[in-house]
Amino acid sequence: MVFNIHDDSLITLSTTYKTFLFDNDFQSLLPEIFLITAGIFLVVYGVIFSTSKDKNYPLLLTNISWLSLLACVFTFLLLVNSPVQNALLFYNTLVIDDFTTFIKGLILFSTFCCIFMSLDYIKQESLNAFETIILLVLSTCGMLFLVSSADFISLYLAIEAQSLCFYVVAALKRNSEFSTEAGLKYFLLGAFSSGLLLFGCSLIYGFTGVTNFSELGRIFTGGTQEILTSTTALPACELGMVFLLVGFLFKITAVPFHMWSPDVYEGAPTPITAFFLIVPKAALFGVFLRIFFESFYDFILPWQKILLVSSIGSMILGSVAALSQTRIKRLLAYSSIGHVGYLLAGFACGTIEGIQALMIYLFVYVFMNINMFAFLLCGMRREHLQTVPRMKYISDLAYLAKTNPILALTFTITMFSMAGIPPLAGFYSKAYLFFAAMSSNLYVLAIIGVLCSVLSCFYYIRLVKIMYFEGPKNWCSFTRVPLENAITLAITLFFILFFMLYPTPLHLITHKIALTLCL
Amino acid sequence: MIEFVGIFVYFIIALALSLILVGVSFVFATKKSDPEKISAYECGFDPFDDARSRFDIQFYLVAILFIIFDLEVTFLFPWALTLNQVGFFGFWSMMIFLIILTIGFIYEWRKGALDWS
Numbered sequence: 020m021v022f023n024i025h026d027d028s029l030i031t032l033s034t035t036y037k038t039f040l041f042d043n044d045f046q047s048l049l050p051e052i053f054l055i056t057a058g059i060f061l062v063v064y065g066v067i068f069s070t071s072k073d074k075n076y077p078l079l080l081t082n083i084s085w086l087s088l089l090a091c092v093f094t095f096l097l098l099v100n101s102p103v104q105n106a107l108l109f110y111n112t113l114v115i116d117d118f119t120t121f122i123k124g125l126i127l128f129s130t131f132c133c134i135f136m137s138l139d140y141i142k143q144e145s146l147n148a149f150e151t152i153i154l155l156v157l158s159t160c161g162m163l164f165l166v167s168s169a170d171f172i173s174l175y176l177a178i179e180a181q182s183l184c185f186y187v188v189a190a191l192k193r194n195s196e197f198s199t200e201a202g203l204k205y206f207l208l209g210a211f212s213s214g215l216l217l218f219g220c221s222l223i224y225g226f227t228g229v230t231n232f233s234e235l236g237r238i239f240t241g242g243t244q245e246i247l248t249s250t251t252a253l254p255a256c257e258l259g260m261v262f263l264l265v266g267f268l269f270k271i272t273a274v275p276f277h278m279w280s281p282d283v284y285e286g287a288p289t290p291i292t293a294f295f296l297i298v299p300k301a302a303l304f305g306v307f308l309r310i311f312f313e314s315f316y317d318f319i320l321p322w323q324k325i326l327l328v329s330s331i332g333s334m335i336l337g338s339v340a341a342l343s344q345t346r347i348k349r350l351l352a353y354s355s356i357g358h359v360g361y362l363l364a365g366f367a368c369g370t371i372e373g374i375q376a377l378m379i380y381l382f383v384y385v386f387m388n389i390n391m392f393a394f395l396l397c398g399m400r401r402e403h404l405q406t407v408p409r410m411k412y413i414s415d416l417a418y419l420a421k422t423n424p425i426l427a428l429t430f431t432i433t434m435f436s437m438a439g440i441p442p443l444a445g446f447y448s449k450a451y452l453f454f455a456a457m458s459s460n461l462y463v464l465a466i467i468g469v470l471c472s473v474l475s476c477f478y479y480i481r482l483v484k485i486m487y488f489e490g491p492k493n494w495c496s497f498t499r500v501p502l503e504n505a506i507t508l509a510i511t512l513f514f515i516l517f518f519m520l521y522p523t524p525l526h527l528i529t530h531k532i533a534l535t536l537c538l
Numbered sequence: 539m540i541e542f543v544g545i546f547v548y549f550i551i552a553l554a555l556s557l558i559l560v561g562v563s564f565v566f567a568t569k570k571s572d573p574e575k576i577s578a579y580e581c582g583f584d585p586f587d588d589a590r591s592r593f594d595i596q597f598y599l600v601a602i603l604f605i606i607f608d609l610e611v612t613f614l615f616p617w618a619l620t621l622n623q624v625g626f627f628g629f630w631s632m633m634i635f636l637i638i639l640t641i642g643f644i645y646e647w648r649k650g651a652l653d654w655s
Contacts (some may be wrong), residue, residue, distance in 0.1 A: 059638065064646045066649060070648045
């Protein structure tokens with residue numbers, strides 16, 4: 020086998036070498052390739068049948084949702100049974116290891132749940148564009164690539180692939196002003212943050228000539244490479260790193276850069292909000308953990324400071340601003356900002372334990388939020404306004420304990436878990452996070468975190484109080500809980516309730532993936 | 539790069555020539571404007587209603603489609619020039635790209651984005 024691919028006389032040999040190289044690559048990227056292909060097939064299938072006159076222009080949304088769910092399941096199976104566990108693919112632009120497999124599994128699971136629990140809601144609201152679900156699937160695919168990326172180019176392309184789909188689905192309800200506003204805001208801020216990210220990448224590339232994460236890591240190790248220190252390259256790379264970090268904080272709605280998120284989360288349709296809130300967090304944290312632990316670990320002093328400030332700010336804002344909210348989705352948006360603060364606390368530790376705590380927190384966060392949105396996406400009927408089948412204000416919860424006691428109990432438990440009350444999963448993840456922060460000497464962070472957690476109990480428990488002890492201002496009642504939501508609620512509630520009894524598997528897995536990332 | 543100098547000179551000469559042509563008629567023609575002459579021409583009638591009207595979304599669709607397929611062509615140029623070097627691998631890579639774009643095109647077609655009736 021001749022490996023010289025630049026020599027013109029060896030064109031045929033080099034071609035076979037290339038195809039040989041990519042044979043293996045395609046095999047190990049089978050989950051992503053399958054998901055893309057499935058998405059493309061669904062587009063063709065959907066557009067051909069939904070515009071067919073013979074079939075009377077059928078609405079294919081439910082059908083395509085179920086097929087997308089099937090595609091998610093198959094992708095998950097392909098991912099779990101992948102023959103290749105560790106590899107660098109496509110000329111070192113993509114990487115596969117235990118870490119990416121875990122995050123990809125989490126992403127696929129949460130996508131599955133998000134689509135699954137909004138099946139009924141979408142039907143009730145008659146959001147009839149089948150493209151929505153396909154766009155969600157394609158953005159999931161973008162996120163899978165994002166987690167795998169090992170190069171700035173693939174990172175940026177994957178981020179854009181997923182956010183472009185998001186911009187479209189945020190403005191899904193064209194006749195709703197809120198939704199179009201949300202789409203526009205999300206687009207502008209998303210494009211701006213991508214620009215910051217790209218500027219960071221170009222600074223780093225311009226001063227090092229390298230875009231690969233592991234090669235950057237090799238360049239920055241020790242921080243004393245002569246070429247870097249003798250010129251202004253090192254501070255310039257640091258600046259680039261700060262730009263990357265700011266772009267990342269924008270995308271995950273951490274505090275100084277959070278202003279768009281409540282409006283977007285409030286304005287977008289609820290299934291889409293659920294998707295925005297749950298799924299991209301895992302992907303973004305996945306890839307940026309990799310960048311900052313693999314490439315920029317020697318810049319830990321600057322990035323740790325920024326992350327600490329952002330984390331403390333997010334925790335405080337998440338707990339204070341949510342106090343005065345009356346709309347449930349806005350409240351959840353602020354609560355998610357608070358959760359991002361806790362996640363960033365794990366990131367800021369910069370230790371294996373910190374990553375492990377972050378991963379556990381992320382896992383529990385995904386489950387808790389899926390549970391919450393499975394609850395919110397249940398059908399609801401208003402007495403005075405039959406046409407609005409959804410819950411808008413937190414006062415709509417009133418009397419739920421009488422009309423639907425089991426649902427109320429489920430919601431109560433989730434709220435307690437989010438607030439971090441002891442025997443529940445939320446408590447465990449938070450406690451573990453604060454232990455990690457303490458053991459890396461971030462005492463101030465841990466103390467502020469605990470205080471904010473106490474403060475945030477207030478509004479979580481206020482919801483419970485409204486459900487159990489307050490009379491309704493206007494009568495709202497839930498319709499029968501759809502089967503899909505019931506299943507999702509049951510499974511996630513089971514996890515939240517009994518996670519403390521047997522946390523070993525998650526601990527082992529997260530420890531393993533934290534080691535994968537750090538070693 | 540040096541061959542662009544010729545184009546640049548050509549561009550300047552063309553600009554000067556067109557300015558001269560406009561200017562000459564400006565200098566030598568008789569200018570006498572009256573209300574009939576400077577009012578909007580709508581087949582001889584006075585304008586019926588407001589000049590502002592709804593803009594057809596079709597124009598946007600065509601513009602977006604043009605941007606997409608224009609980008610496709612920019613990707614095709616380097617591929618066409620280097621096809622003898624990239625071999626079958628390059629050929630099939632581009633084919634996959636084209637297939638994906640074609641599926642987008644099929645989507646537009648079936649959705650009726652190209653109908654002007």
